[in-house]
Amino acid sequence: MEQPIFDVIVVGGGPAGLSECIRLLDSGLNVAVVSDVFGGCMGMMGDHPLQSYCNELEIEGAPIALRQFMEKPCISPTGAEYASYIRDNFAALPLTRVQQRVITVTQAQGVFEVSVEADSACMPLRGKQLILATGIRPKAPPFDAPAARWLNCFELYQLVAQGQARQFHDQDVVIFGSGNSAFQLALLLAPFARNICILVKAYLGLYPQETDDRFALRSLSQRTLEMIAKTSSTAVRGPLNSAGLGRANIWLHAYSAIRQSGDQVVLQLPASLNSHPLLRASCRNALEAGRLVTSSTGDDYELHLDASAPHQCLVSAIGVTAQLPATQWSGLVNQQTGFTRHHQGRSPIAGLYFAGAASGYASINTMVPAAAGVSAAAPEPQGQLSWA
Numbered sequence: 001m002e003q004p005i006f007d008v009i010v011v012g013g014g015p016a017g018l019s020e021c022i023r024l025l026d027s028g029l030n031v032a033v034v035s036d037v038f039g040g041c042m043g044m045m046g047d048h049p050l051q052s053y054c055n056e057l058e059i060e061g062a063p064i065a066l067r068q069f070m071e072k073p074c075i076s077p078t079g080a081e082y083a084s085y086i087r088d089n090f091a092a093l094p095l096t097r098v099q100q101r102v103i104t105v106t107q108a109q110g111v112f113e114v115s116v117e118a119d120s121a122c123m124p125l126r127g128k129q130l131i132l133a134t135g136i137r138p139k140a141p142p143f144d145a146p147a148a149r150w151l152n153c154f155e156l157y158q159l160v161a162q163g164q165a166r167q168f169h170d171q172d173v174v175i176f177g178s179g180n181s182a183f184q185l186a187l188l189l190a191p192f193a194r195n196i197c198i199l200v201k202a203y204l205g206l207y208p209q210e211t212d213d214r215f216a217l218r219s220l221s222q223r224t225l226e227m228i229a230k231t232s233s234t235a236v237r238g239p240l241n242s243a244g245l246g247r248a249n250i251w252l253h254a255y256s257a258i259r260q261s262g263d264q265v266v267l268q269l270p271a272s273l274n275s276h277p278l279l280r281a282s283c284r285n286a287l288e289a290g291r292l293v294t295s296s297t298g299d300d301y302e303l304h305l306d307a308s309a310p311h312q313c314l315v316s317a318i319g320v321t322a323q324l325p326a327t328q329w330s331g332l333v334n335q336q337t338g339f340t341r342h343h344q345g346r347s348p349i350a351g352l353y354f355a356g357a358a359s360g361y362a363s364i365n366t367m368v369p370a371a372a373g374v375s376a377a378a379p380e381p382q383g384q385l386s387w388a
C-alpha cells in the first residue's frame with residue numbers, strides 16, 4: 001500500500017513538539033509526530049518541582065490545562081506532573097502518533113523520510129515538511145582522567161528521581177557548572193553527601209536573576225546559596241546549616257584553568273574571580289579546612305583533585321547542546337553555540353525547521369514557534385548553509 005505523505009512530520013514529543021503540533025493542526029495541516037518518549041526531558045525531575053512557575057509552563061492552545069495534572073496547589077508542577085501534561089495533551093490531539101526513536105532523516109525528490117529504529121516494523125514516515133524538536137543532551141565533561149567517575153547532570157537527575165540518592169551517602173561530590181542544574185543538584189544531594197563542591201567557570205552573579213520573560217536562579221538554587229553561606233560561617237546557625245544536621249558542607253569556588261597529569265588534577269582559583277563575599281568566604285574556609293592550598297604566588301588558591309579518590313563522584317553540569325538524529329546534511333549545528341542554525345525556526349534546508357531547546361531556547365516561555373513559518377504550500381528554497 002502506498003505510504004501517506006504528511007504535510008508535516010514533527011520529531012520530538014516534548015513541550016516544543018506539542019506547541020508546534022497544536023499550531024499546525026490549527027492551520028488545518030495533516031500532521032504526524034514521532035518520539036521515543038512523550039512528555040519531554042523535564043520528566044527526569046520526577047517528584048521534584050520545576051523551577052518555572054505554572055503560568056510560564058502552559059502550552060498555548062493545549063486542550064487540557066496544566067492544573068489538571070497537579071496533585072497540590074503549588075507554584076510549580078513536579079517534573080513528572082509536567083511530563084504527564086505534555087503526554088496527555090499529545091494523546092488528545094487529532095494527529096498520527098508514533099512512539100519510536102528516529103535514527104535518520106533524509107530527503108528525496110522534495111519529500112522528507114524519517115526512519116525509526118531498525119528492529120521496528122515501521123516503514124519510514126514521509127512528509128513534505130519536517131520539524132525537529134528533539135531537545136538537548138549534556139556536553140562532554142570538562143576533562144577526562146583514567147579513573148574518573150563522571151556522571152552528567154541528566155544521569156544524576158534520573159538517579160535522584162529513581163530514589164537512588166542514598167548511594168551518595170558520605171561521598172564527596174564535585175560539581176562542575178554554574179547554572180540551575182549545578183545548584184539544584186547540590187541541593188538534592190545535600191541530605192546524603194559529606195562535601196559538595198560547586199566549581200564555576202564563569203561567575204554569573206548569584207542572587208535572584210529574575211527577568212520579565214524567563215526564570216533564572218530561583219528558590220531551589222537560592223537554598224543552595226544559603227547553604228554555601230552557612231557552610232562558610234560559624235556565626236550563622238539555622239535549619240539549612242550543615243552543622244550537626246547530617247547535611248553536606250557546600251563549597252563554591254570559581255576556577256580559571258585546569259592542569260592535569262593522569263588522575264591528578266589542579267584547578268586554579270584566582271582571588272580576583274573569587275572576590276564576591278560568598279566565594280571569598282567559601283575559599284577562605286576551604287583553605288582552613290585543608291581542602292584548598294594557596295598558589296605559588298600566595299595570592300590565589302588551588303584545588304588539588306585526585307580523580308581516582310574513593311568515595312568521590314565528579315558531576316558534569318557545564319551545559320547542553322542540541323540533540324539531532326543523523327541527517328544527510330552537515331553543518332546543521334553551530335559548533336560555537338552548540339545549537340541548531342536557524343532563522344526564526346527555518347533551517348538552511350528548504351522545508352526543514354527546528355524548534356525548542358535544540359534551537360537554543362532555554363525555557364518554555366521564551367520559545368519562538370517554528371510552525372509560524374510552516375504552511376501547506378511547497379517550501380521555498382532557503383539558500384546556502386550559511387546562517388549563523
Ligand SMILES: Cc1cc2nc3c(=O)[nH]c(=O)nc-3n(C[C@H](O)[C@H](O)[C@H](O)COP(=O)(O)OP(=O)(O)OC[C@H]3O[C@@H](n4cnc5c(N)ncnc54)[C@H](O)[C@@H]3O)c2cc1C
Nearest residue numbers: 012014015016035036040041051052102135356357363364
Ligand atoms: C532537569 C531540567 C529541568 C528543566 N527545568 C526547566 C524549567 O523549570 N522551566 C523551563 O522553561 N525549562 C526547563 N528546562 C529546559 C527544558 O529542557 C526546556 O524548556 C524544554 O524541555 C524544552 O522542550 P523541547 O520540547 O525542546 O525538548 P525536550 O523536552 O527535551 O523534548 C524532546 C523530545 O524529543 C524526543 N527525542 C529526542 N531525540 C529523538 C529521536 N531521535 N527520535 C525520537 N524522539 C526523540 C525526546 O525523547 C523528548 O521527548 C529544564 C531542563 C532540564 C534538563
